Amino acid sequence: MRYSKQRELVMQQVEALSDHPTAEEIYQHARQECPGLSLGTVYRNLNSLVEAGRVRRVSVPGQPDRFDHTLSWHSHLYCTRCGQVSDLALGDDVMRRLMDSQPERITDCVLTWIGVCENCAKKEKARSEALQAAL
Amino acid sequence: MRYSKQRELVMQQVEALSDHPTAEEIYQHARQECPGLSLGTVYRNLNSLVEAGRVRRVSVPGQPDRFDHTLSWHSHLYCTRCGQVSDLALGDDVMRRLMDSQPERITDCVLTWIGVCENCAKKEKARSEALQAAL
DNA sequence: CTTATTGCAAAACGTTTGCAGGTTT
DNA sequence: AAACCTGCAAACGTTTTGCAATAAG
Numbered sequence: 001m002r003y004s005k006q007r008e009l010v011m012q013q014v015e016a017l018s019d020h021p022t023a024e025e026i027y028q029h030a031r032q033e034c035p036g037l038s039l040g041t042v043y044r045n046l047n048s049l050v051e052a053g054r055v056r057r058v059s060v061p062g063q064p065d066r067f068d069h070t071l072s073w074h075s076h077l078y079c080t081r082c083g084q085v086s087d088l089a090l091g092d093d094v095m096r097r098l099m100d101s102q103p104e105r106i107t108d109c110v111l112t113w114i115g116v117c118e119n120c121a122k123k124e125k126a127r128s129e130a131l132q133a134a135l
Numbered sequence: 136m137r138y139s140k141q142r143e144l145v146m147q148q149v150e151a152l153s154d155h156p157t158a159e160e161i162y163q164h165a166r167q168e169c170p171g172l173s174l175g176t177v178y179r180n181l182n183s184l185v186e187a188g189r190v191r192r193v194s195v196p197g198q199p200d201r202f203d204h205t206l207s208w209h210s211h212l213y214c215t216r217c218g219q220v221s222d223l224a225l226g227d228d229v230m231r232r233l234m235d236s237q238p239e240r241i242t243d244c245v246l247t248w249i250g251v252c253e254n255c256a257k258k259e260k261a262r263s264e265a266l267q268a269a270l
Numbered sequence: 271c272t273t274a275t276t277g278c279a280a281a282a283c284g285t286t287t288g289c290a291g292g293t294t295t
Numbered sequence: 296a297a298a299c300c301t302g303c304a305a306a307c308g309t310t311t312t313g314c315a316a317t318a319a320g
Contacts, residue, residue: 115243175302
């Protein structure tokens, strides 16, 4: 793989926008530093970075792919309120039990939680408390 | 929801093609019993069946959605050799530990294993043994 | 000089949708 | 009769691809 300004820029953005940006989001930010950049190039580079193991792809059902600079294994939470994807670490014991429960021919495991993220849960709690106080 | 011949046919096919068919596969099979059927109708009915809780959607990263007549929770294995999706049950203890590891605001969990299915593993074993014997 | 990489535009892909006509209740 | 459901075709959003031009080694 040769060096290219565009690929390094894409890599930088995945690191900077650490909250699992989509290709489009990476494109919009990277464009400000490299106005000629095209979306196709962003997609091509994300693919080679994933293949090279420098970036992980995070796929959420029914959503555009997202990209993650964290390489170590972890699960993700898709928030049904705000649509954000956040990390959700699994304890070592749970993780080991999970992997041990399957035969050795399994190489990887994609785990996505669906629910409400901490932020939205906090907001909802505050709103319901304010409502209580008003009555 | 009203009765419709097309929707019942789609439901039947999800049950008959029990190995997680795609919308296209369901369409191809259903068309033989109802030649006028359109793909759009298959998609619309799959969506209402999922919403009604009669069918589960199985999304595999980078693949078209699949549909499952098994309603109880289980994980799926995507085979990197043949592309098939098969069920992979988790022991109750592992499952409970998994759910217990997360706060109560989580409502669902999508777990997809990536690896080689039993069938392909068997085939590969047979092939490598035949190769050994030939030497 | 060779070949990877780019920008651009067109196409591919799975899926949804608007509409006019047909079915179910 | 009212609402729902259908087939059809067009449109959608995401991602890939063919091409001629450019940049890296």
